[in-house]
Amino acid sequence: MKLVIVDDYDALSRAGADWLIEAIQEQPEAAIVAATGNTPTGMYIELAQYRSRGLVDTSRLRVFQLDAYLGLPPDDHRALFSWTRRSFIEPLGIAEENVVRLAGDAPDPWEACRYYEATVHEVGGFDLSILGLGPNGHLGFNEPPSPPDASTRVVDLTPESIVSNGRYWGGEEQVPRQALTCGMDLLLKARRTLLLVSGTHKHQIVHRAVEGPQTPDVPASFLQSAINVTVLVDWAAWRGQ
Numbered sequence: 001m002k003l004v005i006v007d008d009y010d011a012l013s014r015a016g017a018d019w020l021i022e023a024i025q026e027q028p029e030a031a032i033v034a035a036t037g038n039t040p041t042g043m044y045i046e047l048a049q050y051r052s053r054g055l056v057d058t059s060r061l062r063v064f065q066l067d068a069y070l071g072l073p074p075d076d077h078r079a080l081f082s083w084t085r086r087s088f089i090e091p092l093g094i095a096e097e098n099v100v101r102l103a104g105d106a107p108d109p110w111e112a113c114r115y116y117e118a119t120v121h122e123v124g125g126f127d128l129s130i131l132g133l134g135p136n137g138h139l140g141f142n143e144p145p146s147p148p149d150a151s152t153r154v155v156d157l158t159p160e161s162i163v164s165n166g167r168y169w170g171g172e173e174q175v176p177r178q179a180l181t182c183g184m185d186l187l188l189k190a191r192r193t194l195l196l197v198s199g200t201h202k203h204q205i206v207h208r209a210v211e212g213p214q215t216p217d218v219p220a221s222f223l224q225s226a227i228n229v230t231v232l233v234d235w236a237a238w239r240g241q
């Protein structure tokens with residue numbers, strides 16, 4: 001695990017974009033799983049600016065949705081697919097046929113999880129994984145406790161995740177209580193991972209994830225044993241002030 005500490009959120013977004021550009025230039029058709037959340041937003045904006053200046057071709061990436069609320073159609077404003085579309089797929093010029101949804105609105109969501117897993121296996125697993133860190137140590141919606149072999153599945157959200165995700169949608173009552181998440185097993189096998197962490201509120205959890213014991217209670221701690229993981233943290237998160 002490589003730890004890179006940068007000054008602030010802007011520096012994090014720039015450093016993340018540089019990391020991604022290098023990876024995309026090496027492998028323009030990379031299979032990438034891309035997190036939503038506030039943390040990677042600045043990095044995606046940077047990346048889109050590089051693309052619009054013709055400095056990187058992002059249009060051939062094959063994108064996999066990381067997580068989805070159960071029961072929301074993809075065009076619901078809270079659906080994480082619509083967030084991925086706004087922040088990643090459209091600004092980076094990726095065609096819809098190169099996007100694999102985790103279908104939270106499928107009649108049989110467990111079947112949707114199996115289909116997603118089969119599709120990831122078909123492309124040989126993820127080349128790139130872009131992750132944020134939940135306040136409770138979750139990756140995607142792999143809520144604690146999640147062992148390293150946890151599959152892609154339907155999960156109950158923890159009260160902590162419901163509260164923290166309420167800020168995106170104007171209150172916790174807006175947040176569905178269940179979700180689908182790409183499993184730990186697929187995430188931990190990605191060939192390259194970038195974990196982004198910003199802000200004082202992530203101080204304790206980032207230290208537990210990076211330096212603490214590897215435990216299902218902090219799912220992100222299993223990244224310590226994964227290959228080619230870069231953790232990009234700003235000083236606010238690292239120092240807690």
Ligand code: GLP
Nearest residue numbers: 035037038039132133134140141
């Ligand atoms: C959400 C999402 C995660 C995201 C995390 C951190 O619950 N399910 O995919 O990475 O929380 O979000 P943020 O970057 O806004 O702190």
